[in-house]
Structures are given as C-alpha cells and as structure tokens.
Amino acid sequence: EAGVAQSPRYKIIEKRQSVAFWCNPISGHATLYWYQQILGQGPKLLIQFQNNGVVDDSQLPKDRFSAERLKGVDSTLKIQPAKLEDSAVYLCASSSGTSGADTQYFGPGTRLTVL
Amino acid sequence: GQNIDQPTEMTATEGAIVQINCTYQTSGFNGLFWYQQHAGEAPTFLSYNVLDGLEEKGRFSSFLSRSKGYSYLLLKELQMKDSASYLCAAMDSNYQLIWGAGTKLIIKP
Numbered sequence: 001e002a003g004v005a006q007s008p009r010y011k012i013i014e015k016r017q018s019v020a021f022w023c024n025p026i027s028g029h030a031t032l033y034w035y036q037q038i039l040g041q042g043p044k045l046l047i048q049f050q051n052n053g054v055v056d057d058s059q060l061p062k063d064r065f066s067a068e069r070l071k072g073v074d075s076t077l078k079i080q081p082a083k084l085e086d087s088a089v090y091l092c093a094s095s096s097g098t099s100g101a102d103t104q105y106f107g108p109g110t111r112l113t114v115l
Numbered sequence: 116g117q118n119i120d121q122p123t124e125m126t127a128t129e130g131a132i133v134q135i136n137c138t139y140q141t142s143g144f145n146g147l148f149w150y151q152q153h154a155g156e157a158p159t160f161l162s163y164n165v166l167d168g169l170e171e172k173g174r175f176s177s178f179l180s181r182s183k184g185y186s187y188l189l190l191k192e193l194q195m196k197d198s199a200s201y202l203c204a205a206m207d208s209n210y211q212l213i214w215g216a217g218t219k220l221i222i223k224p
Contacts, residue, residue, distance in 0.1 A: 004157075042119070042202055042214030043158070056211065091157060100210035101146045101165065106157035 002027065004107030006092050012113045018080035021110045023092030024073070030097030031055075033104060034067055034077050037089045049075065050097060082114045117141045119215035121203050126221045127193055135188045135201050135218045143208020147179050147186045150202040152217065158202055161188070190220075198222045 005024040013019050025032050030051050035043035046065065048055040052072040060067070064083070069075040079086055089109040095102035118140045127133040139147065146165035150158035164170055164179035164186060176189040188201055200217040207213055 040216065042204070042216050044214070045211065048211075056209075101163070101206055103148070103160050103163060104212070105160065108157050111155075 004092055004094050004105055006090075006107035006110055008110055009108060010111050010113075012115065013082055014115050015084055016081040018078065019082055019112065020076050020078045021090050021092075021112075023075045023077070023107060025075075025092070025094030026105055028096070029094035029105075030072070031095045031102065032069055032075050033093040033095075034075070035091040035093065037091055037109070039088075043091055046077070079112075082112075084114050087112055087114045117205075117207060117213045119203055119205060119213055121201075121215040121218045123216070124219045124221065126223060127190075129193055129195060129222055129224050131193050132189065132191050133193060133220065135190075135203075135220065137186045137188075137203035137215060139184050139186070139203070139205040139213070141205045141207040141213055144181065145206040145208065145210055147177075148204045148206070148212065149177055149186075149188045150204065151199050152202055153199045161201075193222050195222050195224070 093104040162177035203215040204212040
C-alpha cells in the first residue's frame, strides 16, 4: 500500500513570495491533515479535512495561508505572501476517518526555507 | 489549557533499556499515541494506548495511567538506529492530537 505522498520535498523562497505544497493521502483515507513543524517542536495542526470539508482550521493563519481538497482526495496548501517565520517542515497526514481515534500516517514532509 | 510534557533529551547505551516519560493534560481523553521521528523524516506511528496498562510490541512497550495523566515508552535492547526523537501525543475530546515537543534519544556505543 502506497503511503502519503508530498511534493516538493524542499523549497527555498524569498519573503513575500508565494509557495504551494501538494499532498496525496493513502488511498481510501477520508481525513487529511496539514501540520507545521518548527525545528525542535512537535507538529502544529494547521487544517483538518474530512473528505472535502474542513473540520478544523482554527490555527491556520488565514491572512496568508489557504488550503483546499476539492475532490476529497489530494490537497494543496498555499502560503502567500511568505514570512521568515514560516520556515518549517510542512507535514501532511491522513487517517481512515472510520472512527475518531484513527492513527494518522505522515508523508515525508516539505522543508520550506524563507530567506 | 492543554499540555504535554516530556524530557527534551535523553542518552542511553546500545543494548540497554530506556524509558521515556510523558505527562499530559487535555480536555477529555481519547488515547495516547507515540511516534518515532528520525532527523529530517516524518513521524512514524509506534503505539496507541487508551486503556490503563502496558502494551508490548517487540522491543517497544507503552504504558498508560489515565488517573495520573501519565504514559511512558520503554525501549529494550537499544540499537543505534533507535537514535531519533520520540513524540508523545494525547487525543482530546474533539479527537484532536495535542503534541509534545519530542524527546531526542541519543544512543551511544
């Protein structure tokens, strides 16, 4: 079974530029998560989708971050414009969505550096 | 507020046993997860406990005490490849994971 796919793996941009990340979850997984992980910290949930609907986006900085999951499968996360403090690893995870306490499976992440 | 506490760093010797502790405070509780994260890689699932007691899975075991808000991950017969960060995460009443900052485990030969 293929795991969670993410691209790109690395991205370097200058502040005020825009960037987009892509995620394809495990086949059949209804729930998709985007996390931000700053070095030395645990993951911070940015947004959670159940199929193509948003379950939780309370920690998403909506003035600059946006995310969509139009067909309930893959998802994109965009930052526009980027700030220096956005430098982090952006992790996508998915879970089956069949019960509340599902295990989340993570993709390899995208390491973003903002200069 | 919701909070997870775990040690920042631990050091152990190859072949030995190490216990990584985690205490949690959450609004409601729907289980405790442990993940392993090697440097530069994604977290990988290790264990899930929702009932009190010890769950054993090969060299790794995880323990939970709901009344104490406490869990530990026990790693036996340590190998160099076990050098990684170990993340504790508690699931609250809304089924959201509250993550700790991780414990960096250094294994010395």
